[in-house]
Amino acid sequence: AIAGARVLGAPGPSRELRTEAPPRATGDSPxxxxxxxxxxxxxxxxxxxxxxxxxxxxxxxxxxxxxxxxxxxxxxxxxxxxxxxxxxxxxxxxxxxxxxxxxxxxxxxxxxxxxxxxxxxxxxxxxxxxxxxxxxxxxxxxxxxxxxxxxxxxxxxxxxxxxxxxxxxxxxxxxxxxxxxxxxxxxxxxxxxxxxxxxxxxxxxxxxxxxxxxxxxxxxxxxxxxxxxxxxxxxxxxxxxxxxxxxxxxxxxxxxxxxDWDRTVLTSAPYLNANLYADGENLTAAEVRRVLSYKADIVYYREDVATTVTVLDDRRRRYLYVGGKLDAVSRDPTQSLLGLLPMLLHPDPERVLVVGLGSSETLGATLRYEAARTVDCVEISPGVVEAAGRFFEVDRPVLRDPRLRLRIGDGRVHMAMTDRTYDVIVSQPGNPWMAGASALFTREYFEQLRSHLAPGGVASIWIQGFGASPESVASLIGTLSSVFEHADLWEGRVLGDYILTAYDAPLRFDVDALAQRMRERSVALAFERASVEDVADLLGYYVAPAGSIRGLDGGDLVNRDDRNFLETRLQRELLLRRERDVYVALSGRRESALPRVAAATSDAARETLAKLGRIERARELARQVREIELRADALGEGGDVVAAAALDREAAALRDHIRELDPKAAILEGS
Structure with a gap:
């Protein structure tokens, strides 16, 4: 206040700093x-x-x-x-x-x-x-x-x-x-x-x-x-x-x-959802309040030291909101895959670190593996821990597993303070445009991950394409590949969700070994809940080596602690809702997983490869469908309705073929 006052020319208290007392008599102030x-x-x-x-x-x-x-x-x-x-x-x-x-x-x-x-x-x-x-x-x-x-x-x-x-x-x-x-x-x-x-x-x-x-x-x-x-x-x-x-x-x-404040409205994240009230010029405040209150019932609400945590229940699923933003959903397949995938790729994952708890779905996926002897989990919000334990442990008490060591704190601080190494590290921070979470998407953080991976270790990182451009996603992926020479990109089950896996050495997919690990009873159940039937299904989510994505759409800058450009750029892109653009751009860099597969000697392995070929063909057709739809939209906006309708029919025919080859590709594409 003093500095501001002096800038504005006020006679602030600094004016009284002189060698003589002001000429006022004692007792002027009561x-x-x-x-x-x-x-x-x-x-x-x-x-x-x-x-x-x-x-x-x-x-x-x-x-x-x-x-x-x-x-x-x-x-x-x-x-x-x-x-x-x-x-x-x-x-x-x-x-x-x-x-x-x-x-x-x-x-x-x-x-x-x-x-x-x-x-x-x-x-x-x-x-x-x-x-x-x-x-x-x-x-x-x-x-x-x-x-x-x-x-x-x-x-x-x-x-x-x-x-x-x-x-x-x-x-x-x-x-x-x-x-x-x-x-x-x-x-x-x-x-x-x-x-x-x-x-x-x-x-x-x-x-x-x-x-x-x-x-x-x-x-x-x-x-x-x-x-x-x-x-x-x-x-x-x-x-x-x-x-x-x-x-x-x-x-x-x-x-x-x-x-009391209306907690549903208070945690509705109005800064994110312009599409819900796009007709803002004509909406009244009462109508907007009704839109913001559309959510399910609030069953949990807590303002802790770090953030505000809310759990909503619509009687079908439960939703975890952190700081008003959706952070996790019950029975979410991508959250399960984030933990299941790196554990499956490692032959013997005994020591595991999970950065970020969320709904505990990812943590629970790592604990499905009997090989896991100790699992450290670091979560910064006490409210998230309480919410996960009370509302998201559906089939088993994940947070009471004796192998778990749960810590309330910052993931980067934990790694800076420990010399432990891990066979698997799973990182699932919030969106990279959020203050604080952005520090978990920098080169220095990925260097921390690498330094705490044991030889032969596997790291997996959740990448959210929500509110991001292809250029920003490519820069994020490129930042990881600048640290890990060997890394892969995988699709999630929800449009805009991606998973990065990173290793200290080249990794080949041994179909028979992967199938054997997937047959472990609790692991098989987890993959079933994630809608992954077998190894071919799993490898169908493979996109490409991370290094091949770097430079996509000009996204070749490396995100650093002292130049965290993604944090600010993504905030500018937040309302653009370019998830489909990201999907199309990354699909254009898709590579087959078949060359990465180790020699298939068994009949089961050969059958897996044949199915994988069909899945990859379906994914390629899905990309073509999206390109056709974009051309149709452009023609329709230009007034050529007949040509646009013809392209729509072509896309519909391809969708039917996609469903025959792989229904999951059709679901991902939105058909």
């Missing part, structure tokens, strides 16, 4: 210095408590992405700077200094109280902004900043006035050392902000939630204002004490009695 220092500490505590809680709830609406945090911090600091400038000037008038201090504290409580219902309705407003500005990234960011600034400006404006007003009041008390007095003001406020950041982030939000944390901060400001009013010297002592107490009690009761 507040003793100790009270002002305590008020500044409490005010700083409340201010940082607001910032922590506001940031948590605002990112649910505008996205937990890199661009969101500067928007929030910029709006917060902007309000502080303007408040310090304006109120600092007003505080030059002796008659206004003390009243402004009281008004600031009580005013902060009032306007911060008003942010509670506004924040509950913010997802609806952000949805409208996304619908109107989804075609311009810059316009959308400016609109988001305006929305955030509108929410936080009034309280931060008043917060900005506290330090210059209090410093001036201390100086007016007749101190001989103005510089030291102002320094103590600044120190008191700083101590309060440090305490507020720690208590709010690690105690209040995880225990009582974001809304109640804001209510606590409102109460702090209200009672500080009441104490200052009681010592202000206005009115009779009993009257000002009663007035201050009544105001503080009323504001505290109002804050604690606010209706």
């Amino acid at each position: 507040f003793p210095p100790a009270l002002l220092f305590a008020a500044l500490a409490a005010s700083g505590f409340a201010a940082m408590t607001y910032q922590v809680a506001w940031t948590r709830v605002l990112t649910l609406s505008i996205g937990s992405v890199t661009y969101s945090f500067p928007l929030i911090v910029g709006a917060f600091i902007g309000g502080l700077a303007v408040g310090a400038s304006v109120l600092g000037r007003l505080g030059d008038r002796p008659s206004l200094g003390a009243p402004l201090l009281v008004a600031c504290q009580l005013g902060i409580a009032v306007v911060a109280l008003a942010t509670i219902p506004v924040l509950g309705d913010l997802p609806v407003r952000i949805a409208l902004l996304v619908a109107r500005h989804s075609d311009s990234f810059v316009a959308l960011q400016l609109a988001k900043f305006a929305a955030v600034f509108a929410v936080v400006f009034a309280p931060t404006f008043l917060m900005g006035g506290m330090l210059p007003l209090a410093a001036r009041a201390v100086a007016a008390g007749g101190t001989d050392d103005v510089g030291a007095a102002v320094g103590r003001c600044y120190a008191s406020n700083t101590v309060g902000t440090i305490a507020g950041a720690f208590v709010a982030g690690f105690a209040l939000v995880p225990t009582i939630g974001m809304q109640e944390t804001i209510a606590v901060a409102v109460a702090v400001n209200a009672w500080v204002g009441a104490v200052l009013l009681a010592r202000s010297g206005w009115l009779a002592p009993m009257a000002r004490t009663a007035l201050g107490g009544a105001a503080a009690l009323g504001l505290t009761a109002a804050a604690l009695g606010m209706p």
Whole structure:
């Protein structure tokens, strides 16, 4: 606030840093210095408590992405700077200094109280902004900043006035050392902000939630204002004490009695789903709220230290949302394959590391293998761990398996702190455009994976094509292949999902050995649930060596910790929804898995290869279908309806043939 005030030309507290005391008589301020220092500490505590809680709830609406945090911090600091400038000037008038201090504290409580219902309705407003500005990234960011600034400006404006007003009041008390007095003001406020950041982030939000944390901060400001009013010297002592107490009690009761936010709307991720309200110019707020509330019933909700975790149940499946974004689905075949595939490719996977728990589907897949003796799992969110254990352990208690060592923490920190090596490492972070998760898609992270793989080890990494361009996906794959010379790309069962497997040496697919491992009872059941019938089915998901993807559509840059360009680029691509473009581009680089197969000597192996040939033919036809559809769409938009209809008929005929060869290819293509 001081720095901002000086930029704006305010007579902030630094103006008082001079060798002589200001020419004011002792007793000009009704507040003793100790009270002002305590008020500044409490005010700083409340201010940082607001910032922590506001940031948590605002990112649910505008996205937990890199661009969101500067928007929030910029709006917060902007309000502080303007408040310090304006109120600092007003505080030059002796008659206004003390009243402004009281008004600031009580005013902060009032306007911060008003942010509670506004924040509950913010997802609806952000949805409208996304619908109107989804075609311009810059316009959308400016609109988001305006929305955030509108929410936080009034309280931060008043917060900005506290330090210059209090410093001036201390100086007016007749101190001989103005510089030291102002320094103590600044120190008191700083101590309060440090305490507020720690208590709010690690105690209040995880225990009582974001809304109640804001209510606590409102109460702090209200009672500080009441104490200052009681010592202000206005009115009779009993009257000002009663007035201050009544105001503080009323504001505290109002804050604690606010209706709870609609959690379905709050965690609806409006920044992601512009397609749901594309007609934003014509939608009303009530209609958008109805769209955002379309989801299933919330059966679990927790705001922990790291994020907000929600579980929804539509009576068919359960959905895990982390930070408002869908993170996992019960009985998801791709999540199972992510764990099953590397375990199958390794001949004896005794030591396993899983980075990220999610719904526990992937972890459970690794524990299906009897060869696994120890499985370490690192998950940063306690809420995810609780949700997985309560709502996603369908057929067996994965989290109570004696071979499991579950740790709450950061995956990169775990690998930095341990010298253990693993036969299999599975990495399933969130989307690479999310703040924090992006660090698990850099060259340095992949180097960590390689350094912790035992000789002959296999790593698998979940790649999400959701909201990404072919160029970005190619850069991500290229980043891995810059570390692992030997790596492969596989399709998931859902359009946009991919799996990378990496090794320290060339790997050939021994059909007979793979089939034998797949026959292990619990493993066979897991593959059946993942809709994989046999080895041919599994190899049908093979796309190509990762090295052959590098450079696709110009995506040849390597993503690094100190140049994490994917984090910001993907945020720009987020609303483009180019999953099918990614699918078509990668399908164009598809290679047969047959040359990678070891010599097939048994009849079963030869039959597997024959089936694999049919599957690969179906996948190639699926790619052709998509290309035909794109040409048909272009002709239709150009007005050549007859030619477009002819291409549609050609695509339909190919789809019928695809279903005969491999129904799974038809499902993947969307037919």
